[in-house]
Amino acid sequence: MTTLLKSATIIDPSSSYHKKQKDILISNGKIKKIDNAIPIKKEYTVVDLEDLHVSCGWFDTSVSFGEPGFEERETIENGLEVAAKSGFTRVAVNPNTNPVIDNKSSIEYLINKSKSAATNLHPIGALTQGGKGIDIAELFDMQQSGAIAFGDYNKPIENDNLLKIALLYAQNFNGLVMSFPQNNSIAGEGIVNEGNTSTRLGLKGIPALAEELQISRDLFLLEYTGGKLHIPTISTANSATLIKQAKKKGLQVTCGVTIANLLLSDDELEGFDSNTKLTPPLRTKKDVKSLQKAVTSGVIDVITSDHNPIDIENKKVEFSNAKNGTIGLESAIGALNSIFDPEEYINCITTNPKYIFGIENNAIEEGNIAELSLFSTKKSYSFNRENILSTSKNSVFLGKNLSGIAYGIFANNKLVLNN
Missing domain, CATH: 2.30.40.10 (Urease, subunit C, domain 1)
Incomplete structure (x- = not known):
């Protein structure tokens, strides 16, 4: 052809x-x-x-499809077609399926299901067995089968020692550990950003402190263990500052941000639209501006749509009962172009993610x-x-x-x- x-x-x-x-x-x-x-x-x-x-192929580093187990939300076949028509040549698929992607055979299942697609599928293996945060999963076996990183999607590793061991163990095969930044003790039963908006609407809040404390812990552990750590989605101004300081120290830490957190603030909650119930939550306008600056300055390495299909039975319900998440592949480029020039974001969806996840980037030559x-x-x-x-x-x-x-x-x- x-x-x-x-x-x-x-x-x-x-x-x-x-x-x-x-x-x-x-x-x-x-x-x-x-x-x-x-x-x-x-x-x-x-x-x-x-x-x-025309640019080098875009790589979305945080995508959920549902299959296996939640095919009513999205199948692999349709999800990859959506990704292709939305401009993405590669997607990293999260392990939040049923059963959780936490072993060699489940990694191979995802890869085999995607072989005929134009868009390349790269599995992220769960860091812990069943994504339960108790025992480390079969990391080496999963990497040998094609997993590009290991993390429990939108679930923090609460056990400090477990994350320490994972960072040490993964160094044996140059594995990349991902850690979702939320301290559940501080977050409590919060469902949106804690601030003026949550107080006015009577919604339980998640303080920015919950994210920043967890990032601080993760960075202390990384400094102790060495290895590579990727924080998939930050959402506050102080989180970006912590990452910047860690990079100056020479730590091998990278981070991402969702397009929603780059564009929208918690003012969107006013209508109690369950589509605005996200993880991480929409933060303040100040946070939005700080995250945009962190992208253009290079502190944030990766921009993701954090595409997470949720069926209508779990979204069109009372706000507090709705599942968190938004789809984002189709709106990605339109949203990014609304706030940046292409040169300001292109490395965050092409060169940077491919480098972080060990994938060759082919220049347009x-x-x-x-x-x-x-x-x-x-x-x-x-x-x-x-x-x-x-x-x-x-x-x-x-x-x-x-x-x-x-x-x-x-x-x-x-x-x-x-x-």
Whole structure:
């Protein structure tokens, strides 16, 4: 198959063609030629779209699909199609399934189910058996089968010694440990950010302190043990400061942030819409601005949609009883373009996550494997249910004005377009 991308603005700081408008010819899965104007031949599949931008393939480091066990929320097959049409060539899939992904065979199940897809699926194995936070899971065996990291999704490791042992043990095979930042003793029965909004609405709050205490503990343990630690989703200004200080010390710590926490504050809770009930919770406007600065300054390494489909039976209920989570693949690029220029966020969804999780990044150069995300930065629109491709519809961005759309991807010698 030969594909020709016409008049594409290349966004790739690692490429000699960065910010240049070029034609890109792809043959047998590789970039054959990049030039100002490549003649069209009848055997070419031509992609000629308004305001076409092309970058290295996007990698979402925190995605939940449901299968196995919660197929009514999202299947692997449909989830990967949603990811491709939303511009993602790779996704790291969380272990919050039933049963939990905590052993070699379950890792192999996910990989085998995804083999024919254009988007690459990378499993995250549970750090503890059953995600219960008691005993360490089969980390080495899971890595040998394809797991790229280990963490209990949205569950903190409360046992200090267990995290210490995990950090020490994982060094034997260069494993990456993930730790969700929440001190449950401080968080208590809180369901939203503790502050003026939670007090006014009569909702139990989770103090920023709950996150920051846990991060402080994790960083002390990392300094003691060595190894690599990834904190998947931070949500407060002080959390970013703690990470910045740890990096200055030379600790191998990286962190991510959800798109929701970069764009929305706890003011969204006013309508008691259960789609705004998230983990981590939406914080203050001050936190939002600080997190945006942490992205542009390089303190935050990764931006994730934290795509988490929840079926209507668990979302369209009383706010306090609703499950936490939002889908986010479809709205990702529109939300990011609403607050950043592409050059400000592109490394956080391409080069950085691939480096952290040990995956090669192919620059947009002649002769390289073509793994590309196709998108536009200009189109402004109101995000609604018609924009949702997922089985579940629980989007925190419903009704929000976004800017920019994903056209699709070219990956694994497959072209997938969001028609």
